[in-house]
Amino acid sequence: MKKNICKKIMAALAALSLGAFCHLSKAQSDEPIPSPSATFTVDIKIYAFVSGQTANTSTGILTYQGKQYPFTIGGIGLGKNQIGASHLVGSGVVYNLNNLDDFEGSYDQISGGIMAAGHAKLISKKNVGIHLIGSTNGPVIISPGGVVIKFSK
């Protein structure tokens, strides 16, 4: 008798947990892909002099809710001990941008890589996501501290 009760409890528990597992799995797979909040284009030139000095000139245009906002990107270099210059031209989309001001800030790369894959996915501390697709004629390395986006004055 005791064994039968135990079996029934185990069977009920198994059924319950299986159902919960399936429900959660389905919920996860059905999570919709958010639609882009904005789009942008960038043109970045990176210089590393023999002396060790570096320079980065960037122009970006964010298109958000039908309006365009110029911005700059910092934190991109040629890599350690490189000398020369690179030119990166790219475009992309922005996700989860609910407030224009949230676009400014520091972004960390979470996957991809401009050189390795031709694109990079970045996320800011304000949960704004960026997918940048671009091409370059030389090395382009996102610094360990991430890139910093600021609106141009």
Added chain:
Amino acid sequence: MTSLSKALYTVSAATVFAFSSLAIAQEIPARVGVVAVEKLGAIPAAKKDVDSADIAKQLANPIANMISLPLQYEFNRGLGKNQSGSEPNLLFQPVAPFNLGGGDTFILRPIIAGVREVSVQGSNGQPYSGYGIASVTIESFYAPNTNSSWIWGIGPYAQSPSGNSGHFGSQQTGAGVTAVVLNRDGPWTYGVLGFQSWNVGGNPTFGTQNNLYGQPFISYTTANGLNYSASMEAQYNYDAHRTSNPLYVGVSKVLIFDGVPLSIGVGPMYYVSNTPGGPSGWGARATATLVILE
């Protein structure tokens, strides 16, 4: 316990574990932005897979993407027989790199020197003032891909005679070999550039082109972009048995003008030794280097 019971226990344990894992995962605040960029698939990636050959190609030679146009103003004094003359000069020394493939580079560096002499007493005792093109020098380097922070290059060297007057240097043509080696070590850059030149013809009255030149240099770049540098530019003339040896220390900074980087530098120099009639004592130098991205 029956086999059915064992199976139920296993399923229960597995699903409870899975449920618990998902529940823990759910407890971590979901980052909507992360989910968005991780899930996005509407935009095709430019290249889906890592192409190591392409990366190597991109890394191979960024030098070849950049042409620099340095313009250097230098003020020297203590010239002439009585060492009372002065000599402002302007050096235009563009650096044009060419990609040879595989990361190798050929660097062409012509140097055009315009000189103004003010009250420089000649060997005849008469002071001279005037200006002209002193010489055209061509330095060139074949720089192989070293795959390290050390870079070296070697190539032919040539210098034209400096006009008919003899006031602006040797009237001989020089030819030889030049070489450079440098290392980038964090904020430090150091190395040496040199050449050996031989006379290949011309009038030796105003000096010869039998020279040995050595320029050790070192620089340090701070986090805020300031660069401090020091160099010695020793040139020994085999015929005069004398060395002209100015020491230079300077500071420079890269400024961005309308999206174009420009390095501005300035500093004093001091001749610890000089050739007869050549510059001596204190001088000064200012440089402006414009960079063009190909």
